[in-house]
Amino acid sequence: MPSGKTHDAITIALAVPTFIVAWQVSGRVSLALATAIAMLIGGMIFGPDLDTHSVETSRWSIFGFLWFPYRSFFSHRSRFTHGLIFGALFRVVYFFGVVTLCAFAIVYLSMMFSKQSPTGILEVAQVWQEIRRYLKETAGDEAIVYAFFGVWLGAASHTILDIIATYIRSGRRDKLF
Secondary structure (H helix, E strand, O other): OOOHHHHHHHHHHHHHHHHHHHHHHHOOHHHHHHHHHHHHHHHHOOOHHHHOOOHHHHOOHHHHHHHHHHHHHOOOOOHHHHOOOOHHHHHHHHHHHHHHHHHHHHHHHHHHHOOOOOOOHHHHHHHHHHHHHHHHHHHOHHHHHHHHHHHHHHHHHHHHHHHHHHHHHOOOHHHOO
């Protein structure tokens, strides 16, 4: 497989073309910038190799523990981690689910220790609704779609590079295209 440095170089090289295409499609610099930044995040922080101890995992630093259940549950290069269609979607949903659970646990425990009535999961869901409402008002629904596409594109570039490297190393170059 290509090294982390190779994946990073490809991701960085694709940022400018991603920006240009998104700008042409959307007609808005802000959406193009959101797409390009999300592509960098998708390729360098939310990439498929979060299922192993990798460069991507180390970039999470002290928050790397968030990916331990993900790494423990899925085998490397499974369709849930390296899948072109659902890989990035699953990682984004997993991440927001884990963050929600951690936030709920922190709020719940802090309220219990301060002798207040603990908050329920519905209150935490309302906070996510407020965040969504704020993002919709400031950036619009399009921004979320463009940003997710950017995350997907960054992760997809990683997976596609892995597929190409596998075919080349296995001697099946002629069957690649």
